[in-house]
Amino acid sequence: MAAPRWVLACTLSDLAEQGAVALTLEHARVALFWHEGRPYAISNVCNHKGGPLAEGRVRGEYVLCPWHAWEYSVKTGKGPPGYDEETVPTYAVEVRGGEVWVNLEPATPRRKLEHPPHPLARKVQHEHHERPRVLGISTTAMDGDNPRFSASDHLLEHALEHARTDLGADTQLQRLRELSFRPCEGNYSKAARACTWPCAITERDPADQLTPVYEGIVHWADVVLIATPIRWGAPSSLYFKMIERMNCIQNQVTIAGRSLIERKVAAFIIMGGQDNIQSVAGQMLMFFGELGFQFPPFPFIAHSRGWDAEDMHRNVQAVQASASLRAGARELVARAIETSRHLHDPGHFERGGRKAGARARPE
Ligand code: FES
Known part of the structure; x- marks a missing residue:
């Protein structure tokens, strides 16, 4: 048995007043x-x-x-x-006069149980897939029992259909509104290492449903196509709820020196009744760039009828009738797939056009 190593920790009055005190005593990190x-x-x-208990x-x-x-x-x-x-570990404590003394030889040891790693924690393969994999993420909010027409969903679904049927891709569609997931706890603001991959919420809460989005983005997809409406000049609230939870992807670069995202492509469909397309695109490009995504030439399509377009029902009609927006969506996903192929095989590249998408024109 190791000899006791009693050291003075603090005064009794300080501990009683503060309730808890953190100390480093001869290299031992002790919580009193x-x-x-x-x-x-x-x-x-x-x-x-x-974490600091x-x-x-x-x-x-x-x-x-x-x-x-x-x-x-x-x-x-x-x-x-x-x-x-x-x-x-626990440590023996003695009160001597008005002082608290601690024996730094642990009275009981640390025991860490083996916890099976979360499935998301497996090694990320940055490999080429013969059939390109396109993940669509719909971020528009909607009552699923009472659905409405969504311009961003309409074009996202059209792009995925084109990728599947004409471009030989495997596709997935995740609609954030159908997933019950918790908002980010802001662990990163407590300490960089507190924000973990996989997300601490995902690890702890089996009811949290963001896992398929993480799985798709980090492990499955070559191309991620994100569709958002413009809400008050910004991407949708569900978009922000999702990307806040993706801090755990980004911070692997800063705390672990590894990028979970390599040779993947992101592209965007931005549909607004009113304006601010460039700001929304800028925000999305910045965030997905920070995750490690690459972008195709002309990485988004967008449509808006401008600040004074208060007659939103006309916007729906315009988008539904627009062949050019659908062509824009097809060309966007084609450019994204092309860019993905190029990232895995730099010799392979075809020039993609950007003829459509800026304006809704009737067929
Ligand atoms: S570090 Fe203590 S619960 Fe995660």
């Missing part, structure tokens, strides 16, 4: 808690991703890690019932 009128000490390093919220005898809410007893270092094989 004031609980039920006495001090307790456990490791300040969470078993999951190293002293900053967590205490519920009963359990402290919730501030990063992703794993729980540990401040008395025993054990997880709650059912998870009590998962433990962080």
Whole structure:
């Protein structure tokens, strides 16, 4: 048994006043808690991703890690019932006069259970697919029980149909409105390493339904086609809800030096009753560029009737009647597939045109 190594940690009054104190004592990272009128000490390093337990919220005898809410007893270092094989070290504590002393030889050890990796965590293959894979993501919000015509969905579905039937592609369509998924917890703002791949919400909450979107974007697709309406001069609210959850893809570049997205292509369909196309396109290009996506020549098609177009029912008619917008959607997906092929085989490139898409013209 190792010899005790007692060190002065803090004053009793400081701990009682603050409730929890984080200390590094001779390289040991210790979380001291004031609980039920006495001090307790456990490791300040969470078993999951190293979150600082002293900053967590205490519920009963359990402290919730501030990063992703794993729980540990401040008395025993054990997880709650059912998870009590998962433990962080505990340290003996003594009160001497008005001081708190800690024995840095752990009284109980750290035990990390093997957790099977989430399926998304598998190695990313940046390989070429003989049949190009095109993932469409619809971001328009809609009541599924009472659907309406969506200009952005209309063109997205048309592009996917063309990719499937004329360009030999495999296609998938994910409609965000049909997926129940939680908003981003902003883990990145707590600490860069708190924002994990796969997303901590995805790992913890089997009911969260963003997994097929992650799967499609990171593992499956060669081309991602994102369709959005313009809402108050910006992409849709569901678009933003989705991309906030994609911080965990982007931050792998900054914290782990690896890009999950390589040699993939993104392109955009932007449909607005009113204006701000360039701003919406700029935002989408910036974000998907930051994820590591490449873009085809002329990476979006868009349509808007302008700021003073208050007669939105006419916009629907214009889009439904427009052969040129449908041609634009077909050409966009063709350019995106072409660019994808070129990224895997730089010798392969054909010039794609951009004849249509700027204006809705009746057939
Ligand atoms: S729950 Fe502690 S680091 Fe994830």
